[in-house]
Amino acid sequence: MGGSDQYWQRHSQTVADPVVVFDDDEQVTANRQPAPAGAASNGTVVVKTHTEYSAVARNSSSDSFAVLVHLKAPGMTDAGSAGDAQPRAPLDLVTVLDVSGSMHGQKLALLKQAMRFVIDNLGPDDRLSVVSFSSGARRVTRLVRMTDAGKALAMSAVDSLKAGGGTNIAQGLRTAARVLDERRHRNAVSSVVLLSDGQDTYTTVRRWGSEAAGSNYEALVPPSFLRAGGEWSAPIHTFGFGKDHDAAAMHVIAEATGGTFSFIENEAVIQDAFAQCIGGLLSVVVQEARIAVTSVHPGVRVVSVRSGRYESRVHEDGREATVQVGELYADEERRFLLSLAVPRAAEDSDSETVLVNVVCSYRDAATGGNVSVTGEKAVVARPEDAGEAERSAEVERERVRVQAAEDIAAARAEAEQGAHEEAVKILENRERLVAQSMDGGAVNVALAAELREMLERVSSRERYEGSGRAYVLAGMSAHAQQRANSRHKAFGEAAPDEVTLSYATPAMRAMVRRSRGASVEQKLRESGDEVSQSYYGVPP
Structure with a gap:
């Protein structure tokens, strides 16, 4: 047995051992410089x-005037690469991997290949801990920096994984929680990646068949991961592998922790799915972002905020509203629709009404500095006649997307009750309405295509149970979080390997391209065809 194998075996522990405390994480590097308030790295x-x-006519009022708040995070140079010269926030990553009996053979081989890619693309300031679970769970590696030595240890640990036993997702997550809760040091960004191809057979949960009584899938999630009282926790990004996983459980776990749920129907693209996720995690530029909306005109009130899974609150008097946004990847965008009550103009001399002021406060992930950005005030003109008022394409696109997301959720609820014809009708009607709003361009074209794919997958019980539930829940996750995940067939950019790239940032796309290149290189090396290798630019 080699030195690396001996090391990770000494440092791996089963969760059943009550004596071991996971406080042996490797020291983080002091690469995060203090920054004054208002400073930002890029x-x-x-x-x-x-x-x-x-414009709104001077003598008119509205009880539901829409205002779109649009955020875009700053970018990064060559974001997502392990050797960035530009400072970025280092990552603490815990991967929770299913190694139950159903993962034997090709599935486990593909998982190992994907993990090797993840390890290869982490930088020396990032730390990784590998947790595996089957009937029980164990920490295979402590949180260790991804230096050359750390990568060698992690690779050895991944290569050692063997499939066998049942599926205990809850135990795997409890082990991951301990890794993060008991660590002595902390990197700026923390996250968990959970992959499973089956259903938890060790935790009593009410599944979708008894949804009317209320499901309790959150029983699978350790309390320290559940966001409460405005506290930010490490998100769990879940990956349902193949057609036999519990999509409902994986979706709830992701939603409860601020993560995304991805459906890997085509098992061969697991590496690309992981790559997209890692590309985002390695480009976090904003943390604990919060939007504050304040009414400027004394008669303007905030009626509602449509914010998906992001917690929002409208004050009782309607004068203020907040949205808790959390982390943003480089170049990532968020859109939130406000509904305002706008009064008549008080005086004939009022040529415009200043509606609301929007401020975004957050912490710069790379420097730790607090930043506050004030957007331009939302203003409408108040002419005598507003018949020629310009309509906002941005607002209309977001309204179409939000309404589609709501109908997707409604169709899913019908399908869960076995009303598949009704589910199809909901999606068909929404597709027709989206098609009528094609002024939204490529976004609406892609949304219409997504709805068509969904209505096919909810059309019968067999199709819904086979792949429809997972596909629809993954779509709901992407829209609710406005964040890229992976699904069979793309919403947004079509990809030959069918990895979904909706909402994908440049850093995420770049990491997926790197994954595809690595896969081609590996296949060529395995073939031993020096002529082909030379043609593709791969040294023999």
Whole structure:
């Protein structure tokens, strides 16, 4: 047995051992420099507002005037690469991997290959801990920095994984929680990746068949991962592998912790799915972002905020509203629709009404500095006649997307009750309405295609149970979080390997391209065809 194998075997522990405390994480590097308030490492979040119409007639009022708040995070140079010269926030990553009996053979081989890619693309300031689970769970490696030595240890640990036993997702997550809760040191960014191809057979949960009585899938999630009282926790990004996983459980775990749920129907693309996720995690530029909306005009009130899974609150008097946004990857965007009550103009001399002021406050992930950005105030003109008022395409696109997301959720609820014809009708109707709003361009074209794919997958019990539930829940996750995940067949950019790239940032796309290149190189090396290797630019 080699030295690396001996090391990880000494440092791996089963969760059943009550004596072991996971406080042996490797020291983090001091690469995060203190920054004064208002400082940012690479630009600031851009905050824009768009009003539904450019003008409202002076003698008119509205109880539901739409204003779009649009955030865009600053970018990064060559974001996502392990050797960035530009400082970025280092990552603490815990991968929770299913090694139950159903993962034997090709599935486990593909998982190991994907993990090797992840390890290869982590930088020396990032730390990784590998947790595996079957009937029980064990920490295979402590949180160790991904230096050359750390990568060698992690590779050895991954190569040692063997499939066998049952599926205990809850135990795997409890072990991951201990890794993060008991660590002595902390990197700026923390996250968990969970992959499973089966259903937890060790935890009593009410599944979708008894949804009317209320499901309790959150029983699978350790309390320290559940966000409460405005506290930020490490998100769990879940990956349902193949057609036999518990998509409902994986979706709830992701939603409860602020993560995304991905459906890997085509098992061969697991590496690309992991790559997309890692590309985002290695480019976090904003943390603990919060939007504060304040009414400027004394008669303007905030009626509601449509914010998906992001916690929002409207104050009782309607004068203020907040949205808890959390982390943003480089170049990532968020859109939130406000509904405002707008009064008549008080005086004939009022040529415009200033509606609301929007401020985004957050912590710069790379420097730790606190930043506050004030967007342009949302303003509407108040002419005598607003018949020629310009309509905002930005607001309309977001309204179409939000309404589609709501109908996707409604169709899923019908399908869960066995009303597949009704589910199809909901999606068909929404597809027709989206098609009528094609002024939204490529976004609406892709949304219509997604709805068509969904209605096919909910059309019968057999199709829904086979892949429809997972596909629909993954779609709901992407729209609710406005964040890229992976699904069979793409919403947004079509990809030959069918990995979904909706909402994908440049860093995520770049990491997927790197994954595809690595896969081609590996296949060529395995073939031993020096002529082909030379043609593709791969040294023999």
